[in-house]
Amino acid sequence: MNDTQGHAPPVVRLPAGRLRGEIDGGLAVFKGVPYAAPPVGDLRWRAARPHPGWDGTRDATAYGPSSPQMFMEGGDPVLGGHGFPPFDDDCLTLNVWTPAVDDARRPVLVWIHGGGFVSGSGTLPIYSGETFARDGDLVVVTLNYRVGPLGYLSFDDDDDEDEAGEEHPANIWLTDQLAALRWVRDNIAHFGGDPEAITVAGQSGGAMSTAALAGHPEAQTLFRRAILQSPPFGLHIPTRDDYRRRVSAYLECAGVKTVDELRQLPWPQLVEAAGGLFAHTMRWGYWPTPFLPVRDDVTLFRHPMEALLHGAAADLDVLIGWTREEANFGFALDRGYATATREQVLGRIAESFGEGAAADVYAEYARSRPGAQPVDVLMDLITDELFRIPCVKLAEGRAALGRPVWAYQFDFPTPAHGGRLAAAHCLELPFVFANFDKWSHAPLVEGIDPAVGEGLARTMHQAWIAFARTGDPNHADMAAWDPYRSDTRTTMRFDSVTLPVDDLAGHARRLHQRALAPK
Structure with a gap:
């Protein structure tokens, strides 16, 4: 147990290794914690894989980089920006706020950011878990996951298989979020949280993610409550076959013909090509969504909205x-x-x-x-x-x-x-x-x-x-x-x-x- 009112930094021992956080505002905070292997090199556009762990004590006092995304100097006229440097392919980290590192088994709130499937980050100050942890005696987790082309593209010539030996999933972003939830289930007790009292919450694309997670076969073991803020459930969710045209259009925007060529490009070029896909998919009077979830029958079996009416997801408590x-x-x-x-x-x-x-x-x-x-x-x-x-x-x-x-x-x-x-x-x-x-x-x-x-x-x-x-x-x-x-x-x-x-x-x-x- 650590005294969050003192000055000694909190340390937890996880199966992956030791973590040293910091005391901030009376809370124990751990930032930039890896929950999956870095999705770089050959692991680009492959399902999230377990992190191999580390030796010694890992410092967890600085946020990890956000998923590569478009960035507008000076911000936008509504939010003033929804993702800020640093950006990097190696982005699969999460952050934890807890009143104390003890065995109190507090309820857990996992926040999944939105951003139209192209922007956002769990490191943004607006999504800090501080207020919920302090005011609600909750353990709060925010996460980074792959967005834009790195998270919402998949390729037929990728012969990778998931751990169950099934077909490669189209929803790379969803494999990230599943990996993060598995991490929470397996590790959150070390941070004073209750793995049997997890609420997943999200807004916009994050709410769509929450519903998609609820429809996954593991839902019953990963969380019990869902908060859905402004989910864009009116979006058409394409099948893998339907989505191939959009993937082909992206390859054309990037100026390559194969995923192997695409893997050689630095991420700024991938983000730049996404701008071309915006123009390719835009329709007057419709919200622009160049990237979409895909019903691949591996990670997503039906429209996320419908998922909450079937199977284990129907038993979740839902606020919408x-x-x-x-x-x-x-x-x-x-x-x-x-x-x-x-x-x-x-x-x-x-x-x-x-x-x-x-x-x-x-x-x-x-x-x-x-x-x-x-x-x-x-x-x-x-x-x-x-x-x-x-x-x-x-x-x-x-x-x-x-x-x-x-x-x-x-x-x-x-x-x-x-x-x-x-x-x-x-x-x-x-x-x-x-x-x-x-x-x-x-x-x-x-x-x-x-x-x-x-x-x-x-x-x-x-x-x-x-x-x-x-x-x-x-x-x-x-x-x-x-x-x-x-x-x-x-x-x-x-x-x-x-x-x-x-x-x-x-x-x-x-x-x-x-x-x-x-x-």
């Missing part, structure tokens, strides 16, 4: 939600979309609802938002298709099965950029983590009244802690939050005043039932 204006994150500041015409938006609606229904659907959306411009209708359509409606369908499916699920909608708007972002994708993150001090670089939070923001942050943060500890998000400082059921459809509305609302997404749910009708 979305923000009211998800799509504003990617489109509201784009001048090309700001000047969208009614005819353009009608054409986009027709792709989902059919030509005959497009005008009525447009009118329904416009009525729900007084003074709506064409871009507002488009934002609501994209939000519904990609996030809100699929999340509601999952809640409906689990309710019909009698499985536990709590639903929320985040409604609090940011005043940033003249209010154009509203309650955009990612805005709930500083409230969930209760760490506005880590978001000073992000335009997204500019202008938020500290008193209102901190009050809502306390409410959400404590709900997430309660769920990780008990499987129920209720706590004393919030109105009663009932599970989502078929008769009530209770959804917690997080805003300056937080209250449960029955069938909060009812208008969108009924409207999108038309999309299922024959066109």
Whole structure:
């Protein structure tokens, strides 16, 4: 046992070797801990493999490098950046925050970052486990995994097999996350955590990852609760055959013909080629996703949303939600979309609802938002298709099965950029983590009244802690939050005043039932 109030650095002895961390803010923190072998050289685009271990005592006081990804000097106008140097192929590390290195068997929260499958890192200050570990007496783990071309490409001429001798998986990123969860299960007791009380949480692409992990055959042995923040369940998940065209397009962008040639390229060239794939796959009115999970029938057997309705995943406790204006994150500041015409938006609606229904659907959306411009209708359509409606369908499916699920909608708007972002994708993150001090670089939070923001942050943060500890998000400082059921459809509305609302997404749910009708 180590005294986290003292000055001696905490040391743990793992099967792989000894680790020396540091005391920071009264917590024992271990950074840059390898959970799998470095995926370099011939191990590029191969499933994560066990780390061989190390001799002596390994220093764990500095973060490991993030997965190679695009980087914009000066940041972006919403998040101010979502991945920062250093980047390196050798990126499979994780970080642990714990109140004490003891045998207390605390509940464990594993956070999987999002980033559209192309960006993000478990080392970002905004995802620091400090607040959850301190405020909830939890052990918190964040991780780096391969993103972009290094994590979301696979090749038919790669004859590698996984440990079970099965076909090579298409989802390299998922093998990383599985390896990290196995590491947590096998090692977290050394950090004061309970391997039988693990919650996996993620936002956006990280929420999609969480659902995909739940659908893996090992799910029942790896975790028992899932928090899904803004999962883009509306994405089409291609089969391996469908995805081959995208892989071929990437090879063309990279200027090579084979995976062996690709393995010789330095990672900056791989990231540069990803920019070409963005252009190749972009469609007007759709969220850009050059890389996608693949239903390979090795690691992923069905759409991640459907995974949570089957097998061991159906028994997990699930908390799921979305923000009211998800799509504003990617489109509201784009001048090309700001000047969208009614005819353009009608054409986009027709792709989902059919030509005959497009005008009525447009009118329904416009009525729900007084003074709506064409871009507002488009934002609501994209939000519904990609996030809100699929999340509601999952809640409906689990309710019909009698499985536990709590639903929320985040409604609090940011005043940033003249209010154009509203309650955009990612805005709930500083409230969930209760760490506005880590978001000073992000335009997204500019202008938020500290008193209102901190009050809502306390409410959400404590709900997430309660769920990780008990499987129920209720706590004393919030109105009663009932599970989502078929008769009530209770959804917690997080805003300056937080209250449960029955069938909060009812208008969108009924409207999108038309999309299922024959066109």
